[in-house]
Amino acid sequence: NAGVTQTPKFQVLKTGQSMTLQCAQDMNHEYMSWYRQDPGMGLRLIHYSVGAGITDQGEVPNGYNVSRSTTEDFPLRLLSAAPSQTSVYFCASSYSTDYEQYFGPGTRLTVT
Amino acid sequence: KNQVEQSPQSLIILEGKNCTLQCNYTVSPFSNLRWYKQDTGRGPVSLTIMTFSENTKSNGRYTATLDADTKQSSLHITASQLSDSASYICVVTLPYKLSFGAGTTVTVRA
Numbered sequence: 001n002a003g004v005t006q007t008p009k010f011q012v013l014k015t016g017q018s019m020t021l022q023c024a025q026d027m028n029h030e031y032m033s034w035y036r037q038d039p040g041m042g043l044r045l046i047h048y049s050v051g052a053g054i055t056d057q058g059e060v061p062n063g064y065n066v067s068r069s070t071t072e073d074f075p076l077r078l079l080s081a082a083p084s085q086t087s088v089y090f091c092a093s094s095y096s097t098d099y100e101q102y103f104g105p106g107t108r109l110t111v112t
Numbered sequence: 113k114n115q116v117e118q119s120p121q122s123l124i125i126l127e128g129k130n131c132t133l134q135c136n137y138t139v140s141p142f143s144n145l146r147w148y149k150q151d152t153g154r155g156p157v158s159l160t161i162m163t164f165s166e167n168t169k170s171n172g173r174y175t176a177t178l179d180a181d182t183k184q185s186s187l188h189i190t191a192s193q194l195s196d197s198a199s200y201i202c203v204v205t206l207p208y209k210l211s212f213g214a215g216t217t218v219t220v221r222a
Contacts, residue, residue: 040214041214042215045209090156100161103157105154105155
C-alpha cells in the first residue's frame with residue numbers, strides 16, 4: 001500500500017493563479033479530508049468527504065473547491081490564489097472519523 | 113477560541129528524561145481523543161486513540177491519560193530519545209470532523 005499520496009510537494013503561485021492539489025489513497029477509505037497547517041495554529045479543516053459524490057465544508061472553506069468522483073481521489077482546487085493561502089496542506093483518509101486517520105506527506109504552498 | 117488547548121507550547125528535555133504534555137478541551141460530546149506525533153516536514157502519525165470511557169492508553173514509551181470529568185488529557189513520554197523530538201498534537205473527534213490543538217514542540221537534547 002502506498003497509503004496517502006499528495007502531489008506536488010512544493011508549489012509557488014502568483015496571486016490570482018489557480019491550481020489543483022492532488023490527493024489519493026489506496027486503502028479503500030470512505031472518509032477523506034483536507035487541512036491547512038499554519039504556524040502556531042492547529043490543523044484546520046478545509047473540506048471533507050464521507051464517500052464518493054459527497055463533500056462538505058469544514059472550518060475554512062473559502063477560496064477552495066473539492067470534488068470526490070472516486071473513492072481513491074480527493075483533489076483540492078484553489079480558484080484564485082491569495083497570499084493568505086500560503087500554508088502547508090495535508091490530505092488525510094480513514095474508514096470514518098472514529099478510526100485512525102492517515103495523513104499524506106503534505107504540500108507546501110507559497111503564494112506571492 | 114480554539115476548542116483544544118495544549119501546554120506548554122514548547123519544551124526542551126535531556127535524553128533519557130521523562131516529560132508530560134497537557135491538553136484541555138471544551139468540545140463535547142466527542143467519540144474519542146487522540147494524540148499524534150508530527151516530525152518536521154511530515155504528516156501527523158497517530159500515537160494513541162482513547163474513547164471517552166477509557167482512562168489510559170499506552171504505545172511503547174508513550175502513555176496517554178484522559179479525565180472526561182475535568183476535560184483534560186496528558187501525554188507522558190518515558191525515557192526520552194532523540195527521535196522523540198517532534199510536535200505532539202492533541203485531537204478531539206467530533207461528528208464528521210476532528211478538532212486539533214496547536215501542538216507542543218518537544219526538543220530532546222543529548
